[in-house]
Amino acid sequence: MTAADADASCSVRPIGVLRTAQQLHHDAPRQSGLGRGASGCIEIRQGLQNHLADLAGFSHLWVLFWCHLARGSKAKVVPPRDRVPRGVFATRAPQRPNPIGLSCVRLLGIEKRKLHIADHDLLDGTPVLDLKPYLPYCDSVPDAAIGYVAALPDLAADHRAWWREKAAEPPKRYRRRPPPGEAPAPGGGRT
Numbered sequence: 001m002t003a004a005d006a007d008a009s010c011s012v013r014p015i016g017v018l019r020t021a022q023q024l025h026h027d028a029p030r031q032s033g034l035g036r037g038a039s040g041c042i043e044i045r046q047g048l049q050n051h052l053a054d055l056a057g058f059s060h061l062w063v064l065f066w067c068h069l070a071r072g073s074k075a076k077v078v079p080p081r082d083r084v085p086r087g088v089f090a091t092r093a094p095q096r097p098n099p100i101g102l103s104c105v106r107l108l109g110i111e112k113r114k115l116h117i118a119d120h121d122l123l124d125g126t127p128v129l130d131l132k133p134y135l136p137y138c139d140s141v142p143d144a145a146i147g148y149v150a151a152l153p154d155l156a157a158d159h160r161a162w163w164r165e166k167a168a169e170p171p172k173r174y175r176r177r178p179p180p181g182e183a184p185a186p187g188g189g190r191t
Contacts, residue, residue: 014066014127015051016044016113022123024069039108042115042128049113056110060134061117065101066127067094081152090147104134 020040042063044052055061076085077093088096101122108116115131 012066012129014045014129015048015131016042016115016128018042018063018065018120018122018124018126018128020120020122020124024123038120039116039118040120040122040124042117042131044113044115044128046113052110052113052115055107055115055131055133058107058133061105061107061115062132062134062139063103063105063117063120063122063128064130064132065103065122066129067096067099067101068125068127069123070094070096070099073097073099079149081154082148084148086148100129104139 018040019042020038022038022040072095074088074093074095077088077091077095078085079091079093092101094101103121105117105120105122108118110116
């Protein structure tokens with residue numbers, strides 16, 4: 001990589017925003033494939049409605065998004081079901097140099113500039129950068145190698161909710177934010 005390559009930058013403008021009941025990352029499943037049933041609505045920016053032409057015939061979409069609640073970037077993170085810190089590029093953690101996420105979601109329907117979706121792992125207010133149709137003939141790789149993940153136990157505990165096991169109050173940053181106009185719960189805990 002040359003110095004010019006390292007200094008190159010790009011800018012993106014969200015095409016829309018996701019609206020859902022999932023407010024914080026602990027409300028959402030770890031992966032979109034694990035999010036069976038979670039529903040939401042992608043509200044597309046005014047002026048882009050014609051970009052949605054011909055999308056209605058697809059059952060699933062790739063949603064490229066900005067992880068707007070990610071807190072910084074880390075070189076190593078501990079993935080779900082694991083206890084070993086792994087290089088962030090070998091994980092799907094949102095704490096990355098460019099906090100970009102990719103999820104495959106089920107498209108339920110389109111109503112003007114609103115895409116109704118399900119089976120997602122996104123949070124309310126997530127900026128949507130792009131949409132692409134999911135194409136099984138080129139997007140599915142059933143025999144793909146999965147590295148260290150192959151050795152992880154399927155039913156290992158999820159380390160992100162440690163306070164539930166200890167019957168403790170979650171850290172402040174993980175407590176549910178009240179909806180606009182609603183008062184916080186007494187003591188500031190989860191509602």
